[in-house]
Amino acid sequence: MPSTAPAATDAVPLRGFVARGRLLGLIGPAFVAAIAFVDPGNIATNISAGVDYKYLLLWAVVAAALMAMVVQYLSAKLGLATGQSLAEVCRERTNTPVRITLWLVAEIVVISTDLAEFVGGAIALQLLFDIPLLPGGIIVAAVSMLVLRMRVKGRELFPIVVVALLVVLAGCFIYLIARSPFDPSAALASLVPRLDDSASALLACGIIGATVMPHAVFLHSSLAGSFAAERRRGTPLPVLLRYLRRDVLVAMTLAGVVNALMLLIATELPAGTSSELDAVYRAFADNRGTVFAVCFAVAMLASGLASACAGVFAGQAIMQGFLRVRSNIWLRRLISTIPALVVLALVPNTTQALVLSQVVLSFGLPFALIPLLIFTSRRVVMAELVNGPVVKLLGGLITAIVVGLNMFLLVITFAG
Template identity: 65%
Template sequence: MNPQPPDIAYAPPAPEQHGVDPKTGRGFLARGRFLGLIGPAFVAAVAFVDPGNVATNISAGIDYRYMLIWAVVSACLMAMFVQYLAAKLGLATGRSLAEVCRDHTSTPVRLGLWLVAEAVVIMTDLAEFVGGAVALNLLFDISLFNGGLIVAAATMVILRVRLRGREGFSAVVVGLLFVLALAFLYLVVNSPLDPVAAVSGLVPRLPDSRSALLACGIIGATVMPHAVFLHSSLIGGLSPDRQGTLRTQAVLRFLRRDVIIALGVAGVVNLLMLLVATSLPAGNGDSLVSVHAAFLDRSGAVFAAVFAVALLASGLASACAGVYSGQAVMQGFLRRNSSVWLRRAVSSVPALVVLALVTDPTEALVFSQVALAFGLPFALVPLMIFTARRDLMGAFANRVRTTFFGVVVTTVVLALNGFVIIDLVLTG
């Protein structure tokens, strides 16, 4: 058995010694901790509304109308649960999931988990760059490759804000999240909807293999594996002493509320994406370009421009979160810090290659989300194992019902993945 690092064992200090009311948590408000606790949940939530979500939800809405609403809602609830566990792990241990995996798994397992996590980050970067480049092409007729270069430069500027202080970075990223939310709210308000059909979409069903592929993509795009590493890292590094002064039930309640609100906003945005696409005629879901053209023909230039702006905000915000996810993965698994600038430059290469070689990368966006769904169990299984261990989590260890629900979530993901693999094998 691996030796137990001394700062992982749960030994909460007396909350009163740090000016914290253990019942209300008011000490955090007085000490300016509130924004520090709000920021991580919303920064992580940005990962759930990236261009891959836009492509997958739009495709689902056009091809199956309201039929896959249940998949969006289920994915949102699963994301809330998973991100709460990630935040709880960071709070209880003062470490990210990657760091805990490094310290409590064998070398072959650790390397395998690291390679899968890196592949997940690459797929995430692909979706973010491609989505932002497509948005710039729709807004300003910029080529996809040049648009990718602009997205890379814009994220560098936002990351510069991050280096000057977390609060400023969080404000920028959360601001982009709400731009995205308001844009899709505008689109839905100005779109014809069928409330009865929308309610019927809450009943789970998969009429064919294509719907299963999209459902798998919706889950992969919403329950993002790299966000698990990111959120646990943000919470684990919240205080200089690795959480020694913050391990209280009051803080855990703050984090739970944070996750519900932040992921609730992200879930509503995902639902709005699907709803706005239900008004488009079948055959327009092959690409984001064709979706934009359909909006332009049906509702006018303003409507189409708002859609493109939403896509751009999605790409910029999630690209910044993706960089820090990659850093958390490398630092956690390998104990190696990577330059944020180098990480951004390297992660741009695969996306720029795709943008240079293809004329319509929307299908790549959808399949990148399916790839994320396949990578999800490699984050979920360790998360469930470690958060159930009392020697790691102490009083924050999962209850039996929490572990049971985690097993159900993981089983659903594995079942969807298995369905897609069988379908791909049978259909060639």
């Protein structure tokens, strides 16, 4: 039976949007979670992969998108079945050492995610307006706080702004790919998985960590938990499940296409181009024109602002779910802002910091995937929504791939 304690969704101000705001019968919790899959960390890893390895790692982008669909479907199904977030389920059904470990890893994941969002947004402001990185990071924090305040005050502007930013991001990359020649045959050939060296393995881990996004697993289950109330009000289970499947399919497909476009537009940059985002921006300006480069920077700014807002709600769901502490939204933003501002002030290679933050996400991913797979496979937790054999197989395969890539990276790093 679900806990009678306040659900994480009660604290996350997106609940009303998720339960009621089904724009055109389509936009739901997966679209909010999808913001996490197209954040500046994705841009950094995908652009770096395209610049350094051309089409080699396109398979990782496609695989990560397919994995994200399965993982987010499981996350949504857990919320629908229990009315709880994954963090709440872990709190109630694990012992204290396991619960504390999962919580600490989840908090590290959220900080790493917010690092990418703030650094990426600050880089975009520097490219667009020549604002130094540290003041740029402060501006990103201030704007995200403003957007969050719109929603906290009871207005419905937060989800509208976030989805609008997602549309801007997708539109920018569609424009960029329309003006970027690429080799379709080489792209198709690159769908066969392979790695060249330890650096390509590092990028592959970063791509998967940046796309599957462990904190989005906690956020999505929290948001989808609001559908359990609709189920209790009499909405048929097949209707809700069909809606959530469509929501996940469309949102994750959109995010996957945008990620693939990120890599493809970078493949045609001249050999020797640095993969640092400011160098990529200048190369785009030199080879494609100022409008092309500005569109790239606008896309990065939109992704940073949108994902910075979504990250706060993920942090709320994690803290309240694991600790049963109703965290203050402004405190969550402060916790996320300080590490990012330190990196902007002290780290010279911000693009490398972005990529490494995504590798941290990849190593943190099993700590969300394994509990998710275990609990969604237990009938006592899921009732009639328990995973079938095919879903169990897919979930196990995804977890094995993530753990295998991480172990491979550790081996080749220390061996080298």
